[in-house]
Amino acid sequence: QAENTGLGSLATLKADIDSGAVETLVTLTPGNPIYDAPADLGFAESFAKLKSSFHLGTRTDATAHASTWHIPAAHYLEFWSDARTSRGVYTVVQPMILPLYPDCVSELELLSALLSEDGKLLTGEGEKGAPSPAYTAIRATFSALGGEGDAAWKKLLRDGYLAGSTYQPATPAARGDMSAPLVANAPTKDALEVIFATDASVYDGRWIDNGWLQEAPDPISKITWDNAALIAPKTAKELGIYDDIITPEPVSSMIGIDGVAMNKFAKVGPDGEGENRKQRMIKVEVNGQSLELPVIISFGQAENTVVIPLGYGQGFNEHDELKRDTKNVSHVGQVGVNTGFNAYPLRTAATQYFATGAKVSKTDKRYSVALTQEHSAMYGRALAREISTMPDVKKGDFAAQLADVVLQGNDSHAPKNISLYKPVGSSTFHPGKDGKAQPLLSDPLHQWGMSIDLSSCTGCNSCLIACQAENNIPIVGKEQVARGREMHWIRMDRYFASQEKYYDEHGHEHETPEWVRDNPALVPQPVACVQCESAPCETVCPVNATIHTEDGLNAMAYNRCIGTRYCANNCPYKARRFNYFDYNKRNPLISHNLYKGPFGEKQVGEAPHLQRNPNVTVRMRGVMEKCTYCVQRLKDAVIRQKGGQKQEALVAGKASTDMTVNERTLRIPVDSVKVACQDACSAGAITFGNLLDGDKSVMVRSKHIERNYDLLQYIGTRPRTSYLARVKNPNP
Numbered sequence: 001q002a003e004n005t006g007l008g009s010l011a012t013l014k015a016d017i018d019s020g021a022v023e024t025l026v027t028l029t030p031g032n033p034i035y036d037a038p039a040d041l042g043f044a045e046s047f048a049k050l051k052s053s054f055h056l057g058t059r060t061d062a063t064a065h066a067s068t069w070h071i072p073a074a075h076y077l078e079f080w081s082d083a084r085t086s087r088g089v090y091t092v093v094q095p096m097i098l099p100l101y102p103d104c105v106s107e108l109e110l111l112s113a114l115l116s117e118d119g120k121l122l123t124g125e126g127e128k129g130a131p132s133p134a135y136t137a138i139r140a141t142f143s144a145l146g147g148e149g150d151a152a153w154k155k156l157l158r159d160g161y162l163a164g165s166t167y168q169p170a171t172p173a174a175r176g177d178m179s180a181p182l183v184a185n186a187p188t189k190d191a192l193e194v195i196f197a198t199d200a201s202v203y204d205g206r207w208i209d210n211g212w213l214q215e216a217p218d219p220i221s222k223i224t225w226d227n228a229a230l231i232a233p234k235t236a237k238e239l240g241i242y243d244d245i246i247t248p249e250p251v252s253s254m255i256g257i258d259g260v261a262m263n264k265f266a267k268v269g270p271d272g273e274g275e276n277r278k279q280r281m282i283k284v285e286v287n288g289q290s291l292e293l294p295v296i297i298s299f300g301q302a303e304n305t306v307v308i309p310l311g312y313g314q315g316f317n318e319h320d321e322l323k324r325d326t327k328n329v330s331h332v333g334q335v336g337v338n339t340g341f342n343a344y345p346l347r348t349a350a351t352q353y354f355a356t357g358a359k360v361s362k363t364d365k366r367y368s369v370a371l372t373q374e375h376s377a378m379y380g381r382a383l384a385r386e387i388s389t390m391p392d393v394k395k396g397d398f399a400a401q402l403a404d405v406v407l408q409g410n411d412s413h414a415p416k417n418i419s420l421y422k423p424v425g426s427s428t429f430h431p432g433k434d435g436k437a438q439p440l441l442s443d444p445l446h447q448w449g450m451s452i453d454l455s456s457c458t459g460c461n462s463c464l465i466a467c468q469a470e471n472n473i474p475i476v477g478k479e480q481v482a483r484g485r486e487m488h489w490i491r492m493d494r495y496f497a498s499q500e501k502y503y504d505e506h507g508h509e510h511e512t513p514e515w516v517r518d519n520p521a522l523v524p525q526p527v528a529c530v531q532c533e534s535a536p537c538e539t540v541c542p543v544n545a546t547i548h549t550e551d552g553l554n555a556m557a558y559n560r561c562i563g564t565r566y567c568a569n570n571c572p573y574k575a576r577r578f579n580y581f582d583y584n585k586r587n588p589l590i591s592h593n594l595y596k597g598p599f600g601e602k603q604v605g606e607a608p609h610l611q612r613n614p615n616v617t618v619r620m621r622g623v624m625e626k627c628t629y630c631v632q633r634l635k636d637a638v639i640r641q642k643g644g645q646k647q648e649a650l651v652a653g654k655a656s657t658d659m660t661v662n663e664r665t666l667r668i669p670v671d672s673v674k675v676a677c678q679d680a681c682s683a684g685a686i687t688f689g690n691l692l693d694g695d696k697s698v699m700v701r702s703k704h705i706e707r708n709y710d711l712l713q714y715i716g717t718r719p720r721t722s723y724l725a726r727v728k729n730p731n732p
């Protein structure tokens, strides 16, 4: 980047405060240096020397409490703003909504006030219909960059960025010997390397009070509501943390009366499972500091390294399991309190992202952690399928592997499903022998389907959160997650896999080298209700609360459900979620509150009703729920399509009864409706649409390629959601 941003370092700022050059400090959101500045800097002591300090933030965090004044910040989607990407591209932030709380201030408004002559703080809309001061400021900045006039401004709003505003590339001069290793010695078990990572949920700690993110499982460890030290299986054994090397696929065998091993089954790990899981704790000593925290085995991680996600441990109250100091309890809200362990004190200014020479020892302590996935392997069921561009003597070349995608796992030998019903088809998607569908069960306009590409999915959780927001899915708290009662309609699975054997060009079998087996591949797989055409959940519901719609959805009539949970037991995909408690009305974050029933404390705060999607029912205790392909969006699109024709008639000066209504005019345009998860997926892994649109629909085209397979195809549920196998390119 050629532009000089004028950014200094925290160390320079500290020196300026110490020397008295800086007397007043304004910290803008989401800055929280009292919590996250490197420990050796002593920033908090210098901060206390300031004559006055202002903190603009959405949370009253550690820095807010250390400041003279805290200014509540507006959300970034409540005001006009602009920004530059890391490459320098100019972009503009448009408000989605007027500020919910008029007293909140945006960064731009605060900076404008500080730079203005009278120092007056102007927030929100301008007076008497005038544009807001923030809007005026953005227009002025843009005029200098992109030109005057409305045409250029409208183009910016439409495109979202200013073309040609990238920074000029700069050629940095190399400092020192770039080929020299950053660290003199490779880490050993007596001098480990600690990697400080931003957390997948709370990032650097700024989202610690966000319940959706806290309950979203870490993509790799699957931990919720906490962080933990991640460590390689062999390193854990060498350090004496575990007696054995933990593998992704631990199995036990049942020994028969003749002493011979019978069926193999998945073995419970050494730390227990579910609500009984008590993870062992380790002590990490580095840079003259120490931290005790739970440890989780991380397959494929480099040996002699410890990864610690940052951002947790900001405040504790009397309910903390480890009875930690409660002095910082006011730095977090009721979502973030008692969550995780603060690794910031282990960092130094010189190496903020890693530390070397760490000592790790096992402690006698245990700590409860809540994981959403206890197992790490597929146990031979080929749930997430993968093929390789590398030819394999047994599996053949790429083309042969592609042809065999549908025959992986049990599908290679399970007998073909033969239906007892005639005609075979129950919908337009699976027509009967005569090519016709059963008319009473089929909607001739729309038959919905979905395709998920495992080659594109990165397991980022965006779809899970988007689904939660769209469908009013509650959080349930750590205690209930540990019992397997999380309510996410999308379960974000992940599996580790490595080949134990490989074959040379002569077809001879060899053991895979240890270093390859120690580095298993990770495959994420989002699983929601796959909308089985032959749905096992429907046949067992005694009150017809879960039924099939004519457009191919497995629908839920919530107010008919009596909560027998037969459907959840009979769902082979485990896609159903049960409201064990009134999560939407009772506060799940207060210890044991859910168990108090009507005497428990209700939800607090003013915002919960604003968070809900008004088009989706809020479910109550005793009701089953699951993905319905965002039925509210589908119905909205269908109704709009009908309404649009009426409009056309009116515009043409006709009575709406004069319009010709037929299948062509009533069918919504191809791929014009998007479900929430598809909308949010930045990788484009999810495609959705109408199966009756044929190859015009991207989703249908996805289903026609060879990588397409149905999950648990051999049980014959005929799911509407199918997957595309992941393609691996080992790049030898």
Ligand code: SF4
Residues within 6 Å of the ligand: 528, 529, 530, 531, 532, 535, 536, 537, 538, 554, 570, 571, 572, 573, 574, 575, 576, 626, 717
């Ligand atoms: S995935 Fe489960 S809940 Fe969904 S239709 Fe199939 S059996 Fe029913």
Ligand code: SF4
Residues within 6 Å of the ligand: 456, 457, 458, 459, 460, 461, 462, 463, 464, 526, 677, 680, 681, 682, 683, 684, 685, 686
């Ligand atoms: S949003 Fe897309 S990439 Fe992210 S987990 Fe979901 S499907 Fe995968």
